[in-house]
Structure formats: C-alpha cells, structure tokens
Amino acid sequence: xxxxxxxxxxxxxxxxxxxxxxxxxxxxxxxxxxxxxxxxxxxxxxxxxxxxxxxxxxxxxxxxxxxxxxxxxxxxxx
Amino acid sequence: xxxxxxxxxxxxxxxxxxxxxxxxxxxxxxxxxxxxxxxxxxxxxxxxxxxxxxxxxxxxxxxxxxxxxxxxxxxxxxxxxxxxxxxxxxxxxxxxxxxxxxxxxxxxxxxxxxxxxxxxxxxxxxxxxxxxxxxxxxx
Numbered sequence: 001x002x003x004x005x006x007x008x009x010x011x012x013x014x015x016x017x018x019x020x021x022x023x024x025x026x027x028x029x030x031x032x033x034x035x036x037x038x039x040x041x042x043x044x045x046x047x048x049x050x051x052x053x054x055x056x057x058x059x060x061x062x063x064x065x066x067x068x069x070x071x072x073x074x075x076x077x078x
Numbered sequence: 079x080x081x082x083x084x085x086x087x088x089x090x091x092x093x094x095x096x097x098x099x100x101x102x103x104x105x106x107x108x109x110x111x112x113x114x115x116x117x118x119x120x121x122x123x124x125x126x127x128x129x130x131x132x133x134x135x136x137x138x139x140x141x142x143x144x145x146x147x148x149x150x151x152x153x154x155x156x157x158x159x160x161x162x163x164x165x166x167x168x169x170x171x172x173x174x175x176x177x178x179x180x181x182x183x184x185x186x187x188x189x190x191x192x193x194x195x196x197x198x199x200x201x202x203x204x205x206x207x208x209x210x211x212x213x214x215x216x217x
Contacts, residue, residue, distance in 0.1 A: 028154050
C-alpha cells in the first residue's frame with residue numbers, strides 16, 4: 001500500500017499462532033499473505049483516519065483525542 | 079497451590095512481549111511514514127494506542143479464523159477464512175478478494191517459470207501487465 005514499510009509475514013504468523021487456543025491449528029501461505037495485507041491496511045487506516053480527523057481542526061501535532069474519536073468506527077469496519 | 083490462569087510460563091510471556099514489540103515497531107514505522115507524507119506529527123500515545131488496538135484486533139482475528147476453520151472441519155486456515163473475516167466491509171472484502179486472485183496468478187506464473195515445458199504460452203502474456211502493478215503494491 002502506501003509507503004514502504006509493511007508487516008513481516010513471519011511476525012504475523014507468530015502473533016496469530018500464539019493466540020490460537022488449539023495448537024494444532026495452522027495457517028496456509030495464501031491466508032497468511034492476506035492476513036499480513038489486512039494488518040497493513042488496519043494500521044494505515046487507523047493512522048490516516050486519525051490524521052484526517054485532526055486536519056479538520058487544523059492540528060499538526062496530533063494528540064490522542066483524535067484517535068479516540070475514530071476508534072469506534074474503525075473497530076466496526078474490521 | 080498453582081494457579082493455572084496466571085501461570086503462563088515465562089518463555090511464552092517473553093515470546094509474547096517480543097512479538098508485541100515487533101508489532102509496535104512496524105506500527106511506528108508505518109505511522110511515521112504516513113505522518114510525514116501528510117506533514118503532521120502523531121503524539122507517542124497515538125502510535126502506542128494504535129499498536130495496542132492492532133494487537134487486540136489480532137487476537138480477535140485469530141480467534142475468528144480459528145473458529146471459521148473449525149466450523150469447516152479443517153485444521154488449516156485458508157484464504158476463504160480470511161475473506162469471511164472481512165465480511166463487514168464490502169470494499170475491504172473486494173480488496174482482499176482481489177489480492178487473493180493476484181496471489182494465485184502470481185503463484186501460477188512462478189510455477190510456469192519453474193516448469194517451462196508448457197505447450198502453449200500464448201495466454202501467459204495477457205495477464206502480466208496487471209501482475210506487475212499488484213506486485214509493487216505488495217512490497
């Protein structure tokens with residue numbers, strides 16, 4: 001997506017694995033690639049929505065309040 | 079007297095913390111890139127909260143994916159489970175489906191490259207234009 005930084009598939013894999021309740025559950029390469037993409041989108045969305053909200057008030061230094069504002073809708077969208 | 083709920087072994091806790099740190103680090107990098115492009119600065123709390131939210135979201139995703147796979151009587155999570163995960167937002171769902179198709183095409187092409195003994199290579203050239211764009215997005 002935007003910018004160069006992305007999550008590493010290996011990291012995403014390990015994060016997901018340690019959350020599974022059943023340790024026999026695995027994730028295939030296809031799904032992992034999509035999950036990585038999904039997390040990239042999630043973080044980008046969080047950041048961009050926060051910035052958009054702050055720009056409405058012409059804020060260049062963005063405090064936590066703006067993230068708090070966009071958080072509910074963000075969680076509903078994912 | 080061992081309380082199992084609090085008795086997550088140290089090793090697991092350490093791994094968890096490392097993973098969280100990795101997630102935080104990537105979140106910070108992505109945030110900084112986007113903030114720079116938009117010429118703003120995000121406070122530390124914003125980045126920390128986003129990382130924390132993402133971590134929580136990962137847990138939610140993991141639990142959902144596990145249940146989806148189990149419901150389909152599988153022990154391996156596949157792309158369909160991920161698509162089901164994105165059901166709440168139509169746009170996101172479409173995007174993920176597109177990515178999936180691109181992924182499959184890419185895979186097929188590397189297969190073709192490995193085994194160049196395919197008789198007809200006519201159709202191979204048609205899709206390449208699309209693929210390049212998708213590739214650059216993924217990196």
